Amino acid sequence: MSHDLSSSVAAWYAIGFLGQLTFGSRFFVQWIASERARRVIIPKMFWYLSFFGGIALFAYAIHRRDPVFAVGQGLGLIVYARNLILGRSSQPAIS
Numbered sequence: 001m002s003h004d005l006s007s008s009v010a011a012w013y014a015i016g017f018l019g020q021l022t023f024g025s026r027f028f029v030q031w032i033a034s035e036r037a038r039r040v041i042i043p044k045m046f047w048y049l050s051f052f053g054g055i056a057l058f059a060y061a062i063h064r065r066d067p068v069f070a071v072g073q074g075l076g077l078i079v080y081a082r083n084l085i086l087g088r089s090s091q092p093a094i095s
Helices: 002-037 044-064 067-089
Strands: none
Touching: 002 044, 044 067
8 A cells, every 4th residue: 555655646746747847848938939039929839838737737736735826727727728729710929
């Protein structure tokens, strides 16, 4: 049973760190895209990384039973999803 518990803890840490890595990488994607364009832009990949990283972090927050973290990530997911939907209808807004 102890092995199962440690495996579960390790799996949740992996989910949390993977979510943080995914979520954090969005800033590098945005920075590189802006440098290439020589102006500030937010590429569609920024929103995908935000959304999928946010899902992992939201799941981790729920697992940790942290309402502050969960609410913050949950509300962010709405924004990320909406921006992806808006990006489908207006290509020039999100490159």
